[in-house]
Amino acid sequence: MTRVAAVDCGTNSIRLLVADVDPSSGELVELDRRMTVVRLGQGVDRTGRLAPEALERTFAACRAYAAVIRELGAERVRFVATSASRDAENRDDFVRGVLETIGVEPEVISGDQEAEFSFTGATKELAGRDDLAKPYLVVDIGGGSTEFVVGDDRVRAARSVDVGCVRMTERHLVADGRVCDPPTREQIAAMRADIEAALDLAAETVPLGEARTLVGLAGSVTTVAAIALGLPEYDSSAIHHSRISYERVREIGERMLTSTHAERAAIPSMHPGRVDVIGAGVLVLRAIMERTGAREVVVSEHDILDGIAIRTAEDAEAAEQRA
16 A cells, blocks of 8 residues: 545645555545545636636645645555646746645646546456446546546546536626526526536547446535435535436435525535535536436545546556666
């Protein structure tokens, strides 16, 4: 086993996983997993820059994560940054701040790399199951982008497109600096048109219709699962590998897009950082299910973060063998 720390910094949240990983089998023993909503992508779609307050929230989370990494004695640390930092003009400020706090330089990865990590994390442990037909379509609905990956035991095709719960909310559901509560039919229709256009782009590269099992990742999907299951609080063990029908996704989506901020915030399993963006996230998931004809989504708590950890352990083993 190799003890690794993986950090995934996205548009809406930053997450940490410290785990012991067997690089040959991909077996992963979790020691610490945590998530902080920092909204790094605040305003990036409009300004093209990372806001100073968003950077400071992110660096504060990095300082806390650095303490955990030191305490647990991770041998290897890998920090991966995704959509928001890819898009920002001032991403050098971000890189410098992460290096100063965590001690490693963040890898600002491409959408294709993001998709590879997500597929590895989500499907490694599905290999022995005969109730889930291959190929898989793994969809990672993030804050700024959504990754689509089709594969069996390995990736066959992947595409990242610029629709995510934060980007769609800021582009379509904000007026006078505030999220509309609830949005109008026209706003929802405009957002849906953007999502459909992104699905057209994804379909140019990824054969969406060939997938036999839809696997959904990230906070929008896991929050939908928590609501569908009626959980009194967020429970990763109950959510992981739950299967949510299209009908329930559609019902929850309509509820999220017609409710007020207070009503969404009152849902026991709702993270405060997702209250304003969950409507857009569910609409992305619903559109994907309709486009692919999926009758259910298999929800995974293991995603890009687990993929980063597994690949980091594999790289460490390969380096030792070369030495």
